[in-house]
Amino acid sequence: MTSASFPSKLLEVAVNEFAKLPGIGRKTALRLVLHLLKQEKEEVFKFSDSIRMMREEIMYCKSCHNISDSETCHICADTNRNHELICVVESIRDVMAIENTQQFNGIYHVLGGVISPMDGIGPDDLTIGPLEEKIKSDQVNEVVFALSTTMEGDTTNFYLFKKFEKYGVKMTTIARGVSIGDELEYTDEVTLGRSLVNRLPFENTL
């Protein structure tokens, strides 16, 4: 579809902007823009303003780097949570995923990514410094690494482990094994092997 075919410059600009979003091609962008064009003005302004406001006003928690509406996020501000237990995650989405399990009562530390030389992301691009400060301050009892089980995640785990070893803090990683509901015969051999090596006393799983 050539740009010459757009009947309006305004339409074309909006389609181009939509098409910049990941996973949205030009055809989908046009469909979305024409949909918005059919909506009430107030509805479209609400859409447009919600995005502008979000980008302009969202803050990052100064403690855990999670997104927040205030200087300290509601998780870090919660005195009922265990502030001596820090879960290290890659992104905001991981915080949401773990919160949804309702199985974690500590606080988080959002790294902002994992070490990935292929993508040009080194340790200095992540919030490792502030995490080290927290650990140094001696108010941390345990650090749980909850990173992706990819090469990059494992590299980051290892880097952090080596870096923080000297502080004598307890470091753990989330368990890796056969997913609940999975059938053994379809589980990949690496995962199955790991879950055998790291087998648990049966009573621990009750």
Next chain:
Amino acid sequence: MTSASFPSKLLEVAVNEFAKLPGIGRKTALRLVLHLLKQEKEEVFKFSDSIRMMREEIMYCKSCHNISDSETCHICADTNRNHELICVVESIRDVMAIENTQQFNGIYHVLGGVISPMDGIGPDDLTIGPLEEKIKSDQVNEVVFALSTTMEGDTTNFYLFKKFEKYGVKMTTIARGVSIGDELEYTDEVTLGRSLVNRLPFENTL
């Protein structure tokens, strides 16, 4: 995903707005919003403003009802085009599709939909009145119906044909038949039957 899991109200509002778009679920909405959150502010404001401006400033051509940046769209304003030949289409997207073929030199009339009792769309919801005015004004030589080949499209074709019959204007519909590049054995029987009944002298297809 419950709303309680969002770490920020601003984020939640933006995700809800995105999720209203057709074909965008809440997971995709979150992915798009987090993508925007990572972009430069200026980029996000450009996105947001392009949508607001589009909705606020886009006009509809007073002649053909196509979208336009001015009172009369660039197609209707083009004196090189044949203003006695009107192609009736359902939507703006159809105008773009036909323009891309570069095979049509007349002007358009955008109905804004097709008659569809199931969706509560009757003749009065479409721009049939203005089309009748144009035909009445005696400056129209031929009207080409280029509507979808669905039940609703056919109903609309028939309705328009009956309505405009009395004005003695030439009315045609776009040809229906086997798509170019299709193999006969995979063509559905209705289409194949139609294309046999409406067979053309071979020299017309050269």
